[in-house]
Amino acid sequence: MILLRKSIIIILAILLNLSNSAAAYYPINWDDLMYQMQKRMSWQIARMETVVQIFDPFFNDTEGEPPKRPIELPARSFKQVIHWQDGKALVVETHDEQGELLHFHYENNADQLSISLNDNRSFSTADILPRELRFRSRYEENRSRALQEFGIVSKEVAYHIRDDNHVFLRIGNLESGHYALLNPKTYELSSMHNRIWQEDGSSLDLTIVFKKYETYRWQTYAKVTEYFFDKQLFKRMTVSKIRTLSRLPIKKFKKQAFILRRANNTATLLNDYAL
Numbered sequence: 001m002i003l004l005r006k007s008i009i010i011i012l013a014i015l016l017n018l019s020n021s022a023a024a025y026y027p028i029n030w031d032d033l034m035y036q037m038q039k040r041m042s043w044q045i046a047r048m049e050t051v052v053q054i055f056d057p058f059f060n061d062t063e064g065e066p067p068k069r070p071i072e073l074p075a076r077s078f079k080q081v082i083h084w085q086d087g088k089a090l091v092v093e094t095h096d097e098q099g100e101l102l103h104f105h106y107e108n109n110a111d112q113l114s115i116s117l118n119d120n121r122s123f124s125t126a127d128i129l130p131r132e133l134r135f136r137s138r139y140e141e142n143r144s145r146a147l148q149e150f151g152i153v154s155k156e157v158a159y160h161i162r163d164d165n166h167v168f169l170r171i172g173n174l175e176s177g178h179y180a181l182l183n184p185k186t187y188e189l190s191s192m193h194n195r196i197w198q199e200d201g202s203s204l205d206l207t208i209v210f211k212k213y214e215t216y217r218w219q220t221y222a223k224v225t226e227y228f229f230d231k232q233l234f235k236r237m238t239v240s241k242i243r244t245l246s247r248l249p250i251k252k253f254k255k256q257a258f259i260l261r262r263a264n265n266t267a268t269l270l271n272d273y274a275l
Contacts, residue, residue, distance in 0.1 A: 030155040033169070034140045037187050041086065041138040042219040045248055048082040048130070049241040057232035070233040078102060078121075080237075082130050083248050087139045091253045092128050096121070103128055106257040108250060113257045115264055132189050132210050132222050135180075147171065150208075151178045151194045159184070177205065188213060188220060205230055217244050 028036070054076035060066055083091040094103035096118075103123040106113040116122040126149070135146035147153075152172040160170035160181055168190055172179030177195025182188065194206040206229060210222035221242070227235035 028157060028169075030157050030171075033157055033171075033187070034143065037136075037143065038138045038140070040187055041136050042217060043084075043086065043244050045085045045245040046083075046133075047241075047243055047245055048080075048084070048133070048239060050080045050082065050130075051238050051240050052078050052080065053236045053238075054078075055233050055235065057229040057234035066232060080128065080130075082133065083253070084130070084133055085248050085250075086137050087142060089248055089250055089253075090130075090134070091248075092130065094123060094128050104256065104260055105129075106253055108254060108257075111254070111257070113261055115260055117260075131192065131208065132225065135189055136221075147180060147192075150180075150192050152180055152192070153178065177203070186220065189222070207231070216242055 054073045055070040056073055057070075059071045077097060079095045079097070081093045081095070083089070083093075088109060090105070090107040092103075092105040093101060094105075096102055100118065102118045102121050103116050104113070105115075105125065105128055114125045114128075129149060131146055131150060134149075135143050137143055137146075144155075154173040154176070155171065156173060158170050158174075160168045160174070160179075162168065162181075167184060168181040169184045169187070170179050170181055172193075177193060180192045181190040183190055189210045191210065192208040196204045196206055198204065206227070209226045209228065210224075211226065212223040213220050214223045215221075221239065223239050225237040226233060227237075
């Protein structure tokens with residue numbers, strides 16, 4: 001009888017170990033991932049300042065090779081002040097180095113406006129969005145929107161092993177070139193990938209890399225975000241200041257949006273202010 005009990009215990013231990021091993025390698029589905037992520041956002045309201053450097057991704061030396069260090073274009077740099085209330089409001093003020101307002105982006109529930117204010121320096125909405133901040137929302141619709149705004153529509157979740165043998169969770173379809181990679185332990189964004197097709201049938205791979213994660217008031221965030229065209233750096237965004245707030249000055253932003261909308265009554269999020 002004792003031997004039988006010992007045998008049963010050993011068999012159960014083996015089965016339990018096998019099930020745990022299987023769970024460790026079997027990816028969670030979309031709903032499970034969304035549930036885990038909603039508990040990972042500590043901020044309710046935040047104000048963030050960033051410095052953005054622009055580089056020439058297509059510069060080649062006399063031998064047609066890319067430079068060892070990216071060529072910065074200081075005249076194209078800009079700064080941003082980002083005001084964010086999770087699930088409700090996002091205001092992004094884009095300024096040049098002298099402080100002139102170049103672009104104003106305003107979202108307050110259904111009220112939305114995105115407008116360039118300098119004819120010599122225009123921005124598309126895609127140029128100014130803080131993608132990681134929207135993706136880290138505690139609301140699934142905001143996380144889905146952050147992916148869709150970058151062309152990631154599929155909600156397929158799978159493990160992804162990179163060439164350097166690092167393992168990630170992947171959201172999206174690998175074959176399409178539209179997917180995001182997440183840290184499988186913390187669910188932090190590691191990178192986002194998009195494939196841009198050109199008229200001649202060739203394509204460019206657009207990649208956003210989120211790095212140097214830091215913690216502020218129990219919340220991690222990417223200190224540096226880098227953008228690449230076919231592995232060539234063209235933009236680097238660095239967070240210079242961040243703080244949480246008790247409330248946003250939303251009335252001030254609403255008034256500013258109203259004034260700008262009246263002065264430019266054709267400006268909406270549907271406009272493309274591409275460079």
